[in-house]
Amino acid sequence: MPSEFGLFVSTDVSKCSGCKACEMACFQSHNVKRNNVGKTVGTISVPVTPKLYVTVIETASMPVQCKHCENSPCKAVCKQNAIRKVGAQVVVDENKCIGCKDCLVACPFGAITLLPFYACGKQVTQADSGDGKVAASKCDLCFEDPAGPACIRVCPNEALHLTDVNEERKQKNIAAAEALAVINAGSPERRLL
Amino acid sequence: MTTVIAIDQNLCTGCQECTKICPNLAIEGMPHQPQKVNENKCVMCGQCVQKCKSYVSIAEHGAAAYAKVHKERGLPASVKEPLFAAYNVCHLDEVKKALADPDKITMVQCAPAVRVALAEDFGAEFGTLAAGKMAAALKKIGFNYVYDTNFAADVTIMEEGSELVDRLTNGGVLPMFTSCCPAWVKYLELNYPDLRKHLSSCKSPQQMEGVLFKTYGAKLLNIPAEKIFSVSVMPCTCKQYESGRPEMKDSGQRDVDVVITTRELAWLIKEMGIDFMSLPEEKFDSPMGDYSGAAEIFGVTGGVMEAALRTGYELVTGKPIPAVDITAVRGRDGFRQANVQVGDITLKVGVVTGLKNVKPVMEALKAGQLDLHFIEVMTCPEGCVTGGGQPKLILDTDAEEAYTRRTSCTYSYDKELPIRKSHENPSVQKLYKDYLEKPLGEKSHELLHTTYCGDPKHHH
Numbered sequence: 001m002p003s004e005f006g007l008f009v010s011t012d013v014s015k016c017s018g019c020k021a022c023e024m025a026c027f028q029s030h031n032v033k034r035n036n037v038g039k040t041v042g043t044i045s046v047p048v049t050p051k052l053y054v055t056v057i058e059t060a061s062m063p064v065q066c067k068h069c070e071n072s073p074c075k076a077v078c079k080q081n082a083i084r085k086v087g088a089q090v091v092v093d094e095n096k097c098i099g100c101k102d103c104l105v106a107c108p109f110g111a112i113t114l115l116p117f118y119a120c121g122k123q124v125t126q127a128d129s130g131d132g133k134v135a136a137s138k139c140d141l142c143f144e145d146p147a148g149p150a151c152i153r154v155c156p157n158e159a160l161h162l163t164d165v166n167e168e169r170k171q172k173n174i175a176a177a178e179a180l181a182v183i184n185a186g187s188p189e190r191r192l193l
Numbered sequence: 194m195t196t197v198i199a200i201d202q203n204l205c206t207g208c209q210e211c212t213k214i215c216p217n218l219a220i221e222g223m224p225h226q227p228q229k230v231n232e233n234k235c236v237m238c239g240q241c242v243q244k245c246k247s248y249v250s251i252a253e254h255g256a257a258a259y260a261k262v263h264k265e266r267g268l269p270a271s272v273k274e275p276l277f278a279a280y281n282v283c284h285l286d287e288v289k290k291a292l293a294d295p296d297k298i299t300m301v302q303c304a305p306a307v308r309v310a311l312a313e314d315f316g317a318e319f320g321t322l323a324a325g326k327m328a329a330a331l332k333k334i335g336f337n338y339v340y341d342t343n344f345a346a347d348v349t350i351m352e353e354g355s356e357l358v359d360r361l362t363n364g365g366v367l368p369m370f371t372s373c374c375p376a377w378v379k380y381l382e383l384n385y386p387d388l389r390k391h392l393s394s395c396k397s398p399q400q401m402e403g404v405l406f407k408t409y410g411a412k413l414l415n416i417p418a419e420k421i422f423s424v425s426v427m428p429c430t431c432k433q434y435e436s437g438r439p440e441m442k443d444s445g446q447r448d449v450d451v452v453i454t455t456r457e458l459a460w461l462i463k464e465m466g467i468d469f470m471s472l473p474e475e476k477f478d479s480p481m482g483d484y485s486g487a488a489e490i491f492g493v494t495g496g497v498m499e500a501a502l503r504t505g506y507e508l509v510t511g512k513p514i515p516a517v518d519i520t521a522v523r524g525r526d527g528f529r530q531a532n533v534q535v536g537d538i539t540l541k542v543g544v545v546t547g548l549k550n551v552k553p554v555m556e557a558l559k560a561g562q563l564d565l566h567f568i569e570v571m572t573c574p575e576g577c578v579t580g581g582g583q584p585k586l587i588l589d590t591d592a593e594e595a596y597t598r599r600t601s602c603t604y605s606y607d608k609e610l611p612i613r614k615s616h617e618n619p620s621v622q623k624l625y626k627d628y629l630e631k632p633l634g635e636k637s638h639e640l641l642h643t644t645y646c647g648d649p650k651h652h653h
Contacts, residue, residue: 042314
């Protein structure tokens with residue numbers, strides 16, 4: 001039974017080495033068709049534009065990526081309707097994005113940035129100025145890929161996993177109930193005896 | 194020593210994924226801090242270059258950073274691919290300079306593994322054979338003579354096979370180890386210098402081809418050796434180091450002037466505006482571009498052993514080997530052993546692939562517990578097809594498929610070739626007849642054999 005909440009990818013920080021294999025996989029999976037990216041680095045002719053951002057702090061590293069918020073502030077502030085929901089996932093339509101940065105301001109995790117937008121190996125130009133276009137770039141949970149998020153599959157340390165908070169909560173409820181079943185028999189007055 | 198492999202301190206995230214795979218523990222640093230290559234330990238195999246995913250990022254380093262790193266590394270304008278923290282020093286400028294110099298006669302050689310992987314950087318499937326297209330591209334680029342390392346691989350077999358037979362019959366040092374992998378040679382020199390007499394005295398095919406360019410080739414074409422600029426295209430980052438070793442000047446000057454990797458050749462082809470995938474196939478130039486299937490399989494683990502056995506069998510027994518495919522030495526395990534019946538001799542052979550797997554073998558040898566005659570060692574995971582200079586995989590999860598396809602492409606190409614044994618290569622036979630006289634002869638000793646750890650070369 002699929003969750004009613006948006007799924008997201010989370011990281012076991014004790015396993016993540018900060019290698020950025022997830023960023024490369026993310027970029028590759030979104031650019032096979034769009035920019036003719038193959039399986040070797042030599043087939044890449046456009047800037048690497050991932051949708052998740054490995055962040056290294058002094059003691060740890062992890063990719064920061066979209067939580068697919070239920071009350072998505074990014075979606076709420078986007079005046080172009082460039083951010084929409086596909087099922088429970090929050091997804092950017094790069095063609096509609098005008099690069100106003102409102103979503104960057106709104107996102108409390110910094111999970112969105114603006115990156116050059118390329119198609120067919122060339123940077124898309126803005127209709128009015130002819131300048132290179134940028135677009136909001138954030139995790140879309142590989143919603144077009146039946147195999148699911150590319151980052152999870154490629155992580156050499158198996159640090160990434162798809163989190164279904166609804167399901168996790170139910171499991172926690174069951175575990176709690178099982179633990180409490182042993183000690184919670186009887187009224188509080190009886191347990192105190 | 195000139196730097197071959199480096200890690201950009203501004204780009205490295207300190208993930209230490211490279212540290213985990215470095216076969217000689219040469220990468221040093223704290224977790225989450227930039228790592229450094231200890232050049233006194235590095236064997237220059239380039240597996241860290243293949244592994245590294247920490248790239249110059251617009252989001253993290255800014256839009257101008259890419260151009261800056263691109264310039265620092267001296268890359269051609271055709272390079273638009275991501276640039277990573279771990280990299281090998283690019284030598285394309287030297288090649289382009291020589292190509293543009295009217296006083297230079299350029300000769301190029303390509304290792305067997307290059308042709309089964311090069312096309313991948315032009316979008317082809319893993320393990321697409323591109324021997325003919327590669328020869329055509331090299332001619333279009335403007336090399337005067339497009340020769341092939343495979344020719345020298347056949348010569349290597351003549352020399353190394355004869356050396357093995359000589360050691361077996363005259364009480365020489367056994368087991369004998371192959372010496373065509375320069376990272377393995379470097380590793381042995383660093384860690385087991387006392388065991389250096391176990392290495393075959395044969396130079397690698399690259400260095401044999403290089404010295405033949407400037408001796409046999411110069412004579413054949415009636416050109417002064419000083420005018421020849423010798424370039425090699427290798428799946429290997431360590432070959433540049435090998436070419437610069439002081440021993441590698443037996444032609445009277447540097448035998449191989451510069452080495453570029455498979456990836457660098459792809460960059461050069463793009464730089465020249467060549468549409469690689471639609472090139473009609475061409476042939477390598479004769480005679481130093483003629484080769485057998487035995488030479489081609491040098492690119493895969495177990496291949497040098499198999500090629501040596503195909504010829505060694507005939508050297509010992511005087512009869513052709515009953516089955517040309519010697520599957521007992523094929524495979525992908527880190528250390529494989531087989532007994533091969535060669536006439537009255539039961540030849541005990543071993544194959545090591547992945548340099549980390551050689552340590553227990555060396556320790557067993559030191560302890561006197563290794564009962565083998567001949568051992569092939571390759572540094573990279575499954576031989577040269579998986580070399581540090583090969584097209585770099587975007588996803589490491591593709592490694593198994595890529596390695597398997599490059600390997601099977603190599604074996605099927607061997608099967609297709611009309612001549613599959615080194616000693617049956619007519620151009621090699623002619624080389625001995627006209628120039629070298631015989632394997633292990635005086636001329637061979639002078640040009641094709643070497644010493645290690647700075648030992649002096651004995652002269653007859």
